[in-house]
Amino acid sequence: MFQANSDYLKLPGSYLFSTIAKKTAAYQKEHPDAKLIRMGIGDVTQPLPPAVIKALHKAVDEMGAAETFRGYAPDLGYEFLRHAIAKNDYRARGCDIADDEVFVSDGAKSDSGNIQEIFERDNIIAVCDPVYPVYVDSNVMAGRTGTYDEAATRWSNVVYMPCTEENGFAPDFPDRVPDVIYICSPNNPTGEALKKTQLQSWVDYANKNHAVIIFDSAYEAYISEDDVPHSVYECDGARTCAIEIKSFSKNAGFTGLRLGATIVPKDLKDHNGQALYPLWARRHGTKYNGAPYIVQRAGEAVYSDEGRKEVRAMVGRYMDNAAFIKSSLKEMGYTVYGGVNSPYIWLKTPDAMTSWEFFDYLLDRANVIGTPGSGFGPSGEHFFRLTSFGTKEASAQAMERIRSL
Ligand code: PLP
Secondary structure, three states: OOOHHHHHHHOHHHHHHHHHHHHHHHHHHHOOOOOOEEOOOOOOOOOOOHHHHHHHHHHHHHHOOOOOOOOOOOOOOOHHHHHHHHHHHHHHHOOOOOHHHEEEEOOHHHHHHHHHHHOOOOOOEEEEEOOOHHHHHHHHHOOOOOOEEOOOOEEOOEEEEEOOOOOOOOOOOOOOOOOEEEEEOOOOOOOOOOOHHHHHHHHHHHHHHOOEEEEEOOOHHHOOOOOOOOOHHHOOOHHHOEEEEEEOHHHHOOOOOOOEEEEOOOOOEOOOOOEOHHHHHHHHHHHOOOOOHHHHHHHHHOOOHHHHHHHHHHHHHHHHHHHHHHHHHHHOOOOEEEOOOOOEEEEEOHHHOOHHHHHHHHHHHHOEEOEEHHHHOHHHOOEEEEEOOOOHHHHHHHHHHHHOO
16 A cells, blocks of 8 residues: 555656756766756746747736736636637637636646546556656555555556557557556657547547546647647547646746646546546636736737747747757667657667666766656666757757767
8 A cells, every 4th residue: 555655755757857967966066067968858948939928028017007907817717818728729620629628727747747636546547658757656646556566666556558669659558448548649758649540549449448538738839740639639539538738838938937728628527427527627726726817818928920920930949959869860870769749859779778877878978968768667768868958059069979979
């Protein structure tokens, strides 16, 4: 049985980034002159788009005037933003999503961690392996565990679905039918994305087995291929089996501003026939007091003509970087995935090095920091994640250093 305090420390997600930070700090201390290039974390570097800044200034002024001051925001989000999201991200793509099925939040991390609260404690969850650690950790912290396998460092109620070169990084249906299935596409960390037919088969599987898909679309803005869906609701039948979590972080650069949204269709039920819409509305309204007015106005500006153009240009710069990193590594003989519909490059470590051996090698020899694939799950072993969020100059310098190894 899970012991809340001590077992938190067994969570793989808490281990990965703190180990990277410790190793990097120790290296820098020993080599104070080393100019490290950080290609490990998934944070953006370009400033906020001008349309967003303009909206922020205007909203700040409104907050300072008696007649336009706003207090608590509506806990499910201002109507202007719920409408902008439903109209532009869903109805414009032919997805049948109503304004009031959009729940505004402070980002996809909170929502992807909190959404498990509307499911029963004994539910079985399925995650891709490698995985964005929040999906596993939040369920384990909630006690959705079963028995712990020390050797495999995992709990029995969490089903891992390997995403490997052999299956093209698209998970196969698990042997054990789960109640909740987490799918992130385009994927962090592999950078690969599911095609429409592949996602449709998951929607069909979930409907047939009364499972619920939690679809994380944080990297949707990076999709460049026509057969890759931007939303799970592009698939037939998704309204009865899927929740979608969106973020403003990676498209519009809101990592420091904080804004996201979760879509819960009114038709959606869990395997007991319990409607999930009122549960999420209740949970959100009870534990959350609404994203700030000024930030929601900034989010609305992302959908203006000016905002759209600026966001496209920003994403385009990261994607140019991704294409450059990918082609450079390929020229050097590396096997490389991702980078086409995502800012993440997933490369195979050379000479069968473990992910952590390659981390140490790159840090020591090239002063480049990436993320060891094994930190995201066992199927990430012998892989390494680089991000294209740095500047063009830093990416070019990093490739030069790796080329000269
Ligand atoms: N989901 C995935 C898959 C992510 O990689 C990240 C951040 O890196 C998030 C969610 C968090 O997004 P936000 O900044 O909106 O909390």
